[in-house]
Amino acid sequence: xEKQWEEMTADEKQEVQFQKLLSPKDPEGNDIKFQSTExxxxxxxxxxxxxxxxxLKKTPDRIPVTILPSMFPYIDAGMTVEExxxxxxxxxxxxxKFMLEFKPDMNxxxxxxxxxxxxxxxxxxxxxxxxxxxxxxxxxxCVEGEYMKPEEYDLLLMDPSFYFRNFYLPRVFGALxxxxxxxxxxxxxxxxxxxxxxxxxxxxxxQGTFKALFEAGAEALKWAMVMGxxxxxxxxxxxxxxxxxxxxxxxxxxxxxxxxTRGIMMDMYRQPDKLLKAVEALLPIMIxxxxxxxxxxxNPLIFMPLHKGxxxxxxxxxxxxxxxxxxxxxxxxxxxxxCIPFPALEGHWGSRLKVIQxxxxxxxxxxxxxxxxxxxxxxxxKNACLIGNVPSSMLGLATPDEVIAYCKKLIDTAGKDGGxxxxxxxxxxxxxxxxxxxxxxxxxxxxxxx
Amino acid sequence: MAGKLGQLLSDLKEPEALAFxxxxxxxxxxxxxxxxxxxxxxxxxxxxxxxxxxxxxxLVFSGEILRGIVQKLEPKLKAGTxxxxxxxxxxxxxxxxxxxxxIGKDLVVFMLDVSGFEVTDLGIDVPAQKFxxxxxxxxxxxxxxxGFLTLAFDSMKETVDAIQKAGLRDKVKIMIGGGxxxxxxxxxxxxxxxxxxxxxxxxxxxxxxxx
Numbered sequence: 001x002e003k004q005w006e007e008m009t010a011d012e013k014q015e016v017q018f019q020k021l022l023s024p025k026d027p028e029g030n031d032i033k034f035q036s037t038e039x040x041x042x043x044x045x046x047x048x049x050x051x052x053x054x055x056l057k058k059t060p061d062r063i064p065v066t067i068l069p070s071m072f073p074y075i076d077a078g079m080t081v082e083e084x085x086x087x088x089x090x091x092x093x094x095x096x097k098f099m100l101e102f103k104p105d106m107n108x109x110x111x112x113x114x115x116x117x118x119x120x121x122x123x124x125x126x127x128x129x130x131x132x133x134x135x136x137x138x139x140x141x142c143v144e145g146e147y148m149k150p151e152e153y154d155l156l157l158m159d160p161s162f163y164f165r166n167f168y169l170p171r172v173f174g175a176l177x178x179x180x181x182x183x184x185x186x187x188x189x190x191x192x193x194x195x196x197x198x199x200x201x202x203x204x205x206x207q208g209t210f211k212a213l214f215e216a217g218a219e220a221l222k223w224a225m226v227m228g229x230x231x232x233x234x235x236x237x238x239x240x241x242x243x244x245x246x247x248x249x250x251x252x253x254x255x256x257x258x259x260x261t262r263g264i265m266m267d268m269y270r271q272p273d274k275l276l277k278a279v280e281a282l283l284p285i286m287i288x289x290x291x292x293x294x295x296x297x298x299n300p301l302i303f304m305p306l307h308k309g310x311x312x313x314x315x316x317x318x319x320x321x322x323x324x325x326x327x328x329x330x331x332x333x334x335x336x337x338x339c340i341p342f343p344a345l346e347g348h349w350g351s352r353l354k355v356i357q358x359x360x361x362x363x364x365x366x367x368x369x370x371x372x373x374x375x376x377x378x379x380x381x382k383n384a385c386l387i388g389n390v391p392s393s394m395l396g397l398a399t400p401d402e403v404i405a406y407c408k409k410l411i412d413t414a415g416k417d418g419g420x421x422x423x424x425x426x427x428x429x430x431x432x433x434x435x436x437x438x439x440x441x442x443x444x445x446x447x448x449x450x
Numbered sequence: 451m452a453g454k455l456g457q458l459l460s461d462l463k464e465p466e467a468l469a470f471x472x473x474x475x476x477x478x479x480x481x482x483x484x485x486x487x488x489x490x491x492x493x494x495x496x497x498x499x500x501x502x503x504x505x506x507x508x509l510v511f512s513g514e515i516l517r518g519i520v521q522k523l524e525p526k527l528k529a530g531t532x533x534x535x536x537x538x539x540x541x542x543x544x545x546x547x548x549x550x551x552x553i554g555k556d557l558v559v560f561m562l563d564v565s566g567f568e569v570t571d572l573g574i575d576v577p578a579q580k581f582x583x584x585x586x587x588x589x590x591x592x593x594x595x596x597g598f599l600t601l602a603f604d605s606m607k608e609t610v611d612a613i614q615k616a617g618l619r620d621k622v623k624i625m626i627g628g629g630x631x632x633x634x635x636x637x638x639x640x641x642x643x644x645x646x647x648x649x650x651x652x653x654x655x656x657x658x659x660x661x
Contacts, residue, residue: 128550134575138548138601261553265507266514269462312647315505347629348646392600392630397638426630428600 005338010363013338017300018051021242024235025298027228032235039238046105047240052418054340054385055362059418063411063447065440066106066387068367070427071139072436073098074113080137081429082130085116088223092230099239101433102440105421107239110230112427114140115223121216123174126257139429147171148258150267153274156258157281159184168258175216178209244339245293246303247286249327250279255308264308268318279326287333294339301365302339304330310347316355324355335363342387345371346426353379369425373414386414388425390439395424395431400438407442415447422447455484455519459491460498462508464515471522481526488519492564499561500649506557509648513560537568539659540590542581544572546605551598554628554648558594561648567592567655578605578612585618592655595641597628606639614640623658625651 003012022044024032034040045061052060074084077094084091095110119129126147129140147168148156156163162184169176181200188197200206231241248256254275255264267275290302308314309323331341344367349356353371357379365385368376373389380386389410394403407422414420422443424436455474458467474484495512498504541562545555552574559571570588572580581593593613595606606626613619624641627650636644645651 134550135548139599141550141599143550144552262510265510268507269464269511313506315507318505318507391632391634393603393632393634396600396603397634428630430600430603 008338010335010338010360014055014300014335014340014363017338017340018047020298021047021240021300024240026232032232034238035236036238039236042238043235043240046238047242049105050240050242050421053421054365056383056385056419057362059449062449063415063420063422063443064105065422065443065447066108067098067102067104067436067440068108068388068423068427069098069429069431070112071429072431073110075137075429076431076433080130081113081139082116082136084113085130085140088115088226092226095230096234099234100237102436104239104440106243107231107234107241108243109227109241111227115219118216118219118223121175121212121219123176123212124172125174126172142257144260144262146260146263148254148263150259150263150271153267153271153278157274157277159186160281160285162186172257175212176209178203178206181206242299242301243342244297244299244302245290246305247290247293247330247334248304249306249309249323249330249343250282250286251309251323251326252305252307253282253286254278261308268322272322275322279322283326283329283333286330287337290330290334290339290341291337294337300338300340301342302334304341304343306343306345306349309352310345310349311351312348316351319352320355328356328359331359331364335360340365342367345369350375356380357383359383365421367423367425373410377414377416377420381414381419385419385421387421388423389414390422390424392424392426392428392431395428395435395439397432398435400432400434403435403438404442404446407439408446411443411447418449453487453490455487456491456494459488459512459515459519460494462511462515464511464518467515468518468522471519475522475526481523482528484519485523485527488516488523492516496561496564496652500652509557509560536566538566539592539655540568540570540588541592541594541655541659542570542572542584542588542590543594543596544576544581544584545574545596545598546602546609547575547577548605549597549599549602550574551596551628554598555594555596557648558596558627558651561652562594562655565652565656567659578609581609582612582616582618585613585622586616591622592658593622593624594651594655595624595626595639597626597631600630602628603630603635603638606635606641610640623654625654627651 026032049060049064052058053064071081074081074094077097079090079094091113092110099107127140127142128134130136130138134141165179166182170180181203183197255261259267294300294302309319314323334341341364346369349371353375361383365387366380367387368389376386390407394406455467455470458470471484495504499509543555543559545551559569562569570584570590572584595609597606610624625643625645626636626639626641627645631644643654645654
């Protein structure tokens with residue numbers, strides 16, 4: 001009898017995930033019809049290549065290559081970022097053109113620009129985007145702030161969902177002001193007193209908020225239909241998407257968008273115990289977020305953009321006390337749940353390698369930005385697949401020959417005996433197409449294992 | 451060797467440092483004297499950061515303690531003292547057009563300030579012309595351009611070009627910094643140097659201005 005999912009080991013779950021990826025289905029559960037036998041062969045070869053690179057059990061046939069862009073595909077297609085955010089069909093068409101032009105082994109989908117109108121409906125204040133604080137040709141950017149006040153840790157700890165709904169969300173979404181008037185859902189217990197819980201839903205600000213939610217939901221769905229169609233088409237053309245969603249290290253959840261960089265730094269000195277309790281409280285939530293997206297998309301790779309743990313942002317002692325324990329625990333929880341954590345070491349992380357190399361072998365894949373790749377290979381690379389390290393400055397400003405030389409060196413060091421996926425190291429907007437092509441071609445030609 | 455307040459500040463002992471200021475003021479110690487000790491304390495913080503003993507959170511927290519101390523001292527300072535003593539030179543800093551990232555830029559401003567430079571902080575998303583105007587108005591001889599995005603490479607280049615066009619290029623040294631900035635970007639933009647962190651910005655500025 002076949003083992004139930006819950007009874008499987010992490011190894012078995014990962015294997016099942018890859019087997020499922022090898023026979024992709026449409027949303028109705030039917031096998032995807034590939035557009036040609038070549039497309040089907042390319043799709044399966046890419047998955048196998050990526051699987052071998054991640055599992056570290058055997059050397060792939062060649063170095064897999066992926067491109068992890070921010071707005072590059074849309075800018076390269078001659079669009080502004082604003083167009084890519086507001087015209088969903090044009091956005092998907094540009095992404096398809098990008099995939100067909102560069103033919104990487106992996107497709108991360110056209111969802112990076114996101115639905116512009118949706119953010120408008122919600123009055124999103126956490127980011128500025130084209131037409132809303134940044135020029136049409138630039139990418140969206142986060143507005144740093146103390147969206148959670150220093151004295152609000154107890155509120156967050158008591159009930160994170162209540163805190164998010166009644167305090168945090170109304171601060172970052174203008175249209176969600178009505179949430180501040182809602183009572184906790186946990187007050188809904190018995191018949192006596194029941195109706196009191198529902199009175200706020202009659203108030204105009206609350207109704208206004210719900211109206212915005214319905215509109216935003218409809219817009220998100222409209223966008224998701226286009227994205228889903230695009231994903232299906234790209235799969236049928238031979239480009240697998242194994243990216244399942246994202247989650248974060250608990251310290252970054254607080255440091256990025258709740259307390260902000262400055263706020264969390266103050267908290268490490270002024271209220272370290274509350275900060276530690278908060279990262280602990282966020283741990284199961286962040287694990288659930290990753291596993292939930294994997295279940296929704298069927299894709300096991302869970303992206304984790306890492307920020308405040310970079311070199312210099314914390315002392316070694318602070319890193320090991322505040323950042324690493326819950327970051328590692330999120331990864332372990334994801335692995336147990338059948339996901340493949342995909343953390344991105346944004347910036348420099350050289351001083352952290354000796355700590356973060358302590359992960360189970362063949363279960364994670366790390367995007368490396370500017371950390372020395374030879375050092376990363378010697379440490380983290382013993383246990384994990386490394387992705388990236390082609391610098392954004394090089395893709396934007398160098399000559400193709402310089403890119404080729406750099407990529408060959410990467411293949412010789414990071415790619416030795418497998419465990420490496422060629423890619424850019426940081427999400428990028430502007431770049432020369434010939435340089436991106438040089439990166440892909442070098443992996444496909446020079447990166448063949450003999 | 452710093453005085454007691456300088457020590458408390460440089461060891462990041464916030465409640466103790468603030469209590470010490472209250473006590474000292476109560477006993478009639480001159481605010482000017484305490485401000486001098488505070489400066490010594492900040493110099494020690496800067497040195498420890500340069501040596502790799504302190505990290506960004508230590509810097510940011512020392513700035514927060516400093517703010518608390520200055521708030522207590524300010525009402526007691528005689529007009530005109532303390533504020534602008536001897537400054538080593540003038541620097542203009544800002545995040546270039548189209549980019550709204552401020553963390554790295556703020557750290558550079560802070561470190562230049564505690565290192566004794568007079569810094570004009572133009573903020574974020576700063577158009578090239580505003581840099582040109584600020585150089586003219588302040589007579590600054592060093593300009594720091596910050597940018598996190600790859601699209602900032604072009605904004606930096608445009609800013610350097612605008613400074614050139616205004617006839618100011620040989621009057622200023624230009625340094626750049628930010629997430630993806632390296633030697634290649636430096637050459638592309640026409641800047642004089644790039645730095646990977648706030649300490650390098652101080653080193654470059656000291657090299658150009660002296661001090």
